[in-house]
Amino acid sequence: MLKQIEGSRAIAEAVALCRPEVICAYPITPQTHIVEALGEMVKKEEIEHCEFINVESEFAALSVAIGSSAAGARSYTATASQGILFMAEAVYNAAGLGLPIVMTIGNRAIGAPINIWNDHSDSMSMRDAGWIQLFAETNQEAADLHIQAFRLAEELSCPVMVCVDGFILTHAYDRVDIPTQQQVDAYLPRFEPVQILDVDEPVSIGAMVGPDAFFEVRYLQHHKQLMALDLIPRLADEFRQKFGRDAGGLIRSYRCDDAETIVVALGSLVGTIKDAVDGMREAGHRIGVVSICSFRPFPLAAVRAALVRAKRVVVVEKCFAVGIGGIVSDGVRKALAGSQVPTYTAIAGLGGRPVTQKSLVGLFESAQGDALEQLNFLDLKRDVVEREIARGRKQRRAGPSAEAILRDLRALRSGIPLGAA
Amino acid sequence: MTQQPVKFYQTGTFTVGNRLLPGDERAVQANMRRTNSLNSGHRACQGCGEALGARYAIDAAMQATGNRVIAINATGCLEVFSTPYPETSWQIPWMHSLFGNAAAVAAGVAAALRIKGGKGAKVIAQGGDGGTTDIGFGCLSGMFERNDDVLYICYDNEAYMNTGVQRSSATPPAARTATTMSVGRHPGNVFGTGKNVPLIAMAHHIPYVATASVANLRDLEAKVTRAMGVSGARYIHIHVPCPLGWGSQPADTIKIARLAVESGLFPLFEAVDGEVTARYQLRRRVPVEDYLRLQRRFAHLFGATPDTQTIAAIQAMADRNVRTFGLEAA
Amino acid sequence: MFQVRIHGRGGQGVVSAAEMLSIAAFDEGRFAQAFPSFGSERMGAPVTAFCRIDDREIRTREPVNEPDALIVQDPTLLHQIDLFSGLSPAGYILINSTRSFDELGLGDFLRGFNHRNVCTVPATELALKYVGRPLPNAALLGGFAAISGQLHFESVARAIEGKFSGKVGQANAAAAREAYEAVLAARTAETAHA
Secondary structure (H helix, E strand, O other), rough: OEEEEEEEHHHHHHHOOOOOEEEEEEOOOOOOHHHHHHHHHHHHHOOOOOEEOOOOHHHHHHHHHHHHHHHHEEEEEEEEEHHHHHOOHHHHHHHHHOOOEEEEEEEEEOOOOOOOOOOHHHHHHHOOOOOEEEEEOOOOHHHHHHHHHHHHHHHOOOOEEEEEEOOOOOOEEEEEEOEEEEEHHHHHHOOOOOOOOOOOOEEOOOOOOOOOOHHHHHHHHHHHHHHHHHHHHHHHHHHHHOOOOOOOOEEEEEEOOOOOEEEEOOHHHHHHHEEEEEEHHOOOOOEEEEOOEEEEEOOOHHHHHHHOOOEEEEEOOOOOOOOOOHHHHHHHHHHOOOOOOOOEEEEEHHHOOOOOOHHHHHHHHHHHOOOOEEEEOOOOOOOHHHHHHHHHOOOOOOOOOHHHHHHHHHHHHHOOHHHHH | OOOOOOOOOOOOOOOHHHOOHHHHHHOOOHHOOOOOOOOOOOOOOOOOOOHHHHHHHHHHHHHHOOEEEEEEEOOOOOHHHHHHHOOOOEEEEOOOOOOOOOHHHHHHHHHHHHHHHHHHOOEEEEEEEEHHHHOHHHHHHHHHOOOEEEEEEEOOOOOOOOOOEEEEEEEEOOOOEOOOOOOOOOOOOOOOOOHHHHHHHHHHOOEEEEEEEEOHHHHHHHHHHHHOOOOEEEEEEEOOHHHHOOOHHHHHHHHHHHHHHOOOOOEEEEOOOEEEEEOOOOOOOOOOOHHHHHOOOHHHHHOOOOOOOHHHHHHHHHHHHHHHHOOEEO | EEEEEEEEEEOOOHHHHHHHHHHHHHHHOOOEEEEEEEOOOOOOEEEEEEEEEEEEEEEOOOOOOOOOOOEOOHHHHHHHHOOOOOOOOOOOEEEEOOOOOOOOOOHHHHOOOOOOHEEEEEEHHHHHHHHHOEEEHHHHHHHHHHHOOOOHHHHHHHHHHOOOOHHHHHHHHHHHHHHHHHHHHHHHHHHHHH
């Protein structure tokens, strides 16, 4: 049924259709609306046979889900930002134990400085934890990916994160087609766990594993991810057949057939880039965009096939590995290893800095002239940075730079873009 | 199991001669039908109080539930010595997740059991004092305040033994640990620190809280049995000597545990809905010195010139417990 | 694509206004995207929300920097932030005020604008009259339907009644209707005047 609803609501309705049995909730902006909506649905008994548990921390949220999943219940939670760091130990643990938990990440920056706005630093910090990570481009896809995520998680016995841009998607009212219970039931079978805490068949789960076997256990996690490379496109195909629309898959190409310049991005940024690409196409530029939905497993072969005929690749990413540069770019460069395609990284949108078509077009035009550095920072206020560096040089006790920069900017108040106020 | 006063006890140990009782009056551990939930062959040290405590507690819980117990274990000695991959001593469904989340994982299992039916299974979470009073404290408090249907058992050996005897918030004052060495002007652990988790558990007004000791097997089993008959969040804090960490003889584990009780340093009591409802009255109080002397972690208090001031301060703690909990037999 | 930017203060229903606009557009079978300016804003702090309306899927996710229409829920913001940033003289302006543009000191600024496209409406007073609370968002949406011609008043009213249920919804819709009619009348007068 078509609805004009908030992204968080759409996600909650999709999760509800998946018949979750245990939902753990802890508030953190910007994912909170999702668990609020689910809590209400459980209380109104719109979701039947489901425990909604208000826990005391994100660490507990995922830990409760670990327990409920190990006891055979379909388990869900959601978090963001500091929350995923606070539960980091349990994130690795859930994957190591092979528990098919589904978790929404309302992508948000990580402090300090504290910042509630969108970027991808949070889920990227857990990219090697053994979870599958799927990034949603739109709210329709965010809803649809959750339905696929439970199926994927339970077929592989591997936890899945669905990454949804905080505020930009979670708080946006959009048109979303919410499927029927019958459609979802036909796609997502009952949860049949591969391991379960059962008093009739006692097993020990989570034993200590020494050097003689740890390596193999870890390799098997990699094997699951390799299997996911096959399963993710299959599930997306089946989804298209049953629901009549595209969602998920490893990657998607847009206007790439004859493209000389191909942009690579994740999440909601892709929509803005598509509009920028259309504008540039009209002006005669041969440019396209590849959207990576499955960041873990990283689809090296698919990315290579999509990019290898381009003259250049620009990776626009909302995350930043301090001290080296791009994170998505690393995977893209690995995918293109041995080819001669130059790959540029543009770090953009950190901490909610708006990524505008105007800036993107400027970036892509520079790329077409091969006038980019390997590592670029889109709309970074260089002058502000340089003034702060100079100030720090002048005095030893320069104080906190975040506050100094805010003071500097306040002095130039008119320069603040509206959305950043 | 009913409890009845038994008049025979062996000198020095008070241990009840089970064989002289009728079959259904015997302790679970003396019963041929005990489940050996934590089976033999594990890798605990000689004289390990925690291994004893865990077997007593889980076997009693198994008997109380018709063998329907799922256990969640925090990281720690109990977890490590019981499950060296690919072996396991656990005869029951058992899971270890992390050091600090046993209470939360158990809450999750309890939630799943409510939804899935669960064949009448009951959940126990267990951990050492570090996993309970320190790193797992947040999850423990959350489990308590939500009144999740979990019995949490803390096996308190008063330090981080698995990592090599470091101080925890359950380490008593003056005790030597690897991070409170017996050096300097105030050797051992600092006075005026630590926390009493049974009292904190009571402050959550959960339906059942108890302390127990491996020295008092029948009392321990009775408390576990009672706890398994109650729904909601329950907490049992069991004092379990550690020969390695305390520097005591493996053969003295029960004796030392008993001296902790009989000196008043480790009061045994039960609390229902936040109120103390029963306490174990001391029949023959002993000075704390008798308890301290058997442990090398307190050796710096004795020697050529005993530290009478510190010993007196520890005695004062015992005296306060006796007053606070009403331990002195009338 | 038609892009709207709404300015107001926390507690005035700025974000809800954008959401209701998007719902009204959806109701008419159009595509719409509404979103707030993303902040942990408290009561009274300046808040911005956006709404895009189009006949095809809206993909872009950037904030609305060049709006076609501006709704100002709180005129005290005029001197606080750059309200008119990115608005071309062809754009629409609706300000919640009992005063005229001249009285607000905007006479000079609006000289280049089409006077049929700019209007003030006493939305707070209308809200007090019909709803009993100074929540100007619904009345302004009625005014917006009149001034922009983007949406039918009926779909705006339905969106309002969906957001505020029962009597409150009807009262808000009534406030919106009076604003709608007042703005239509003002536009007619302006046309006659011109």
